[in-house]
Amino acid sequence: MDVRAQVSMVFHLDKCIGCHTCSIACKNVWTDRKGAEYMWWNNVETKPGTGYPSAWEDQEKYKGGWQRVEGGVQLRAVGKVRGAMTVFHNPNLPTIDDYYEPFTYRYQDLFDAPEGADQPTARPISMVTGEPMDIEAGPNWDDDLGGSPMYAANDPNLEQVSAAEREALFEVQRLTFFYLPRICNHCLNPACVAACPSGALYKRGEDGIVLLNQERCRAWRFCVTACPYKKTYFNWSTGKSEKCILCYPRLETGQAPACFHSCVGRIRYLGMILYDADRIQSALAADPDKLVDAQRGLLLDPNDPEVIAGARRNGIPDDVIASAQRSPVYRWVVEWGLALPLHAEHRTLPMLFYVPPLLPVMAKVGDTGYDTSIDDFLGTVDSYRLPIQYMASLFGAGNEGVVRYALRKQLAVRTYRRAVTAGDVDMAKADSLLAAADSNRQQADAIYHLTSIAPFDERFVIPPMHREQAIEMMEDPLTAKGFEGFGFRQRPERGA
C-alpha cells in the first residue's frame, strides 16, 4: 500500500442554481488579464448543452484523455511519438473560436460621440484585435437553453440515448436542464501532465494539486489537447499555458478556493482524501462499466489503522490524516456512494466528484406531483425527464447502475425527510424506501445534514497545507531570507 494524500472535491448538482458566482469569483482573482480574457478556469454549463469550449466532450474532435490499449493506457492523440509528429502543427488543438473571441464595449463612445440625431452606442470590440466585432459566442452562450436544437441537441452525451428517448427529451412539455459547474479535476492520472514535453506541468506530491510552472512552459500546447475536460488553457499573449491552481495560495492559508467560498448554493465540498497509489495501474485498466467503482476503490478509509500506518510511513503528517478523517468527500464518494466522477471513461481519475441532480431530472413525466404510494417509487428514476442513459454518460462512464444508485438514495432520503418534517408520508414507508436504497435513518440524517445545513467548516475541511514547506517549491526560504516576498518578481510579459 502506497498511501498518498489528495485534496478532493464534491459538487452537489441538486443545489446548483446556475448563478455563475463561482466563475466570476475565479475570473476576478485569476484570469482578468491580457491573453486570459477568454479563460474560465471555473465555468458553469447548462446540460444538455454543448458547453465551453463548444462540444468539449466530443473527443472525436478534440482527442483528449487516455484510451485503453494492450497492457495499460495511452494518450489519445498526443504523447511521445505522436507528439513529436505533430509538434509543428497540432491538428487537435482547439482555437480561440472554439471558446469565444473575448469582447468588451467602446463605452467611451457614449460620452464622446458628437451630438446628432441618433443615440450613441457602445460598439462591441474584440479584446484580441481591438476591432469592432459581432458577438457570436460566449463562455455560457447556451445558458438555460436546455431544449435548443442548436446547443442541447448537439450534446455529445445524447449519443448514448435511444432515438425515441432523444425525440421525447425535446418535447416542449418535457424540456428540462441542469447546471454543471466545472473546474480542473486535479486528476490522479492527469493527461495534461503526461502530455507536457517540457515537464512544466506536475502534480504536487503533498496534496495532489496539478500545477503548471510557467517558467518551464514553452508553448508546445499538448496539454490543451490532452485534457479531456479542456481545463488547461493557452494564453495567446504570453505564450504560456495556464490552468486552475485550486487557489493553492488560499488553501495554504486556510481559506477555501475562491469559487468554493463564493458559492451561493453551497453546493461545494472540499477535503483531503487518502488513496492507494499502488492500485492506480489496475484501476486505469478497468472495464468501462467497472471504472467508477475502480476509481472509488482507490480511496482509502482514513480511520483504518492499517491506512493510518501506511500514511505515516509515507510521511503524511498526523494533522493531515486527522483532516482526512473529517473529510466530507470520503463520505459523499465512498461511504454514501452518492458522488460520481465526471466522464471517468477518459481514465484520468478525476478527483472532483458530482452528486447527480435529482430535482430537474425527477419532475414527473405526468402532470401530478410525486406519488409515493406507488409500489415501485424508487424505480421511477428510470422514467425521469432526463434519461438515465444520459446521466450515465456523464457520471457513470456508461454504467447506469452507479447513477441509479445515487438517484434512488437521494430520492429515499428526500422522502424520509418528508416523513420527518411534513408527515404526509408514512414513516414505515420511508424506512422501507431507505432500506431499498441501501441506506438507513442514521445515514439519511447525515446526508441531510451535509446537504442542507452543514456550516462552512464542515463543507470545507481544509487540511493543514504546511505552507512553511510548500513555499520551498517556489523558493528556498533560507536563500530568500530578508526578501520582501515570494513569487513573480518579473512581470509575466510576452517574450520576444
Added chain:
Amino acid sequence: MLDILLFGALPYVAMVLFLVVSVRRYRYEPFSFSSLSSQFLETRRLFWGSVPFHVGILAVFFGHLTGFLFPRELVLWNRVPVRLLVFEVTGLAFALLVLFGLSGLLWRRLTTSRLRVNTSPADLLVHAMLFFQVLTGLDIALRLRWGSTWFAEALAPYLRSIFLFQPDVARMAEMPLSVKLHVVGAFFFFAAFSYTRLVHILVAPVPYLWRPLQVAIWNRARPQNPAA
C-alpha cells in the same frame, strides 16, 4: 578593414552574444522562453507554413552541419556525379520548402488581424533574417553550383579557423559576394538569436522521449517507503 570586422570580429561578437545572452536569459528570465505558438489564434494556414518550414529548415541545418563536421566524407560521397546530384537536389528541395513555408508564415502573419496585433518587432526581424539566409543560400546553390563539394575546401577551413580562434580572414575575403552575404547574415542571425523567440530551439523537449509520463514534485524529499 571591413573584411576583418565582418569575418574576424563579428563571428566572435555573435558567439559571445549567443552564449551569454541565452544563458543569462534562461537563468534570469525563464518566463520569456517560449515558442510563442500562434496556432491558438489561427490554425489552418499555420499548417501550410509551419510544417514545410520546420521540416525544411531542420534538413538544411543538418545538411550544413554535415558539411562542417565531415567535409572529407562529404567530398568522398560527392565524387560520384549521381550522388552529388542527389545531395544537391535534395538540399535545394528542402531550401525551397523553407522558402515556401516561410513565405506562407509571413503572409499569414501580416494578413491575419489577430496575429498582426500579436507580432513583435523581434518576430519581424526573425522573418527578415531567415528570408535573407534562404535567398542568399538559394542564390549560391543555383549560381555557384556544387557548393556541397567546394564548401569543404573553401569554407569549412574558415569556419574551423573561427573555432580555433585564428580566423582565416584572407580566405573569406576571396569569396564571391553572395557567399559573403550568406556568412555575414549567419553571424547576425546568431548574434540576434537569443533576443528572439528562436530560443525555443535551445529548449526543444528532447528529454521528454525518455522521461516517465507522470511528474510529481514533492516539497521535500519523501521519507523512504519500506513497502515500495
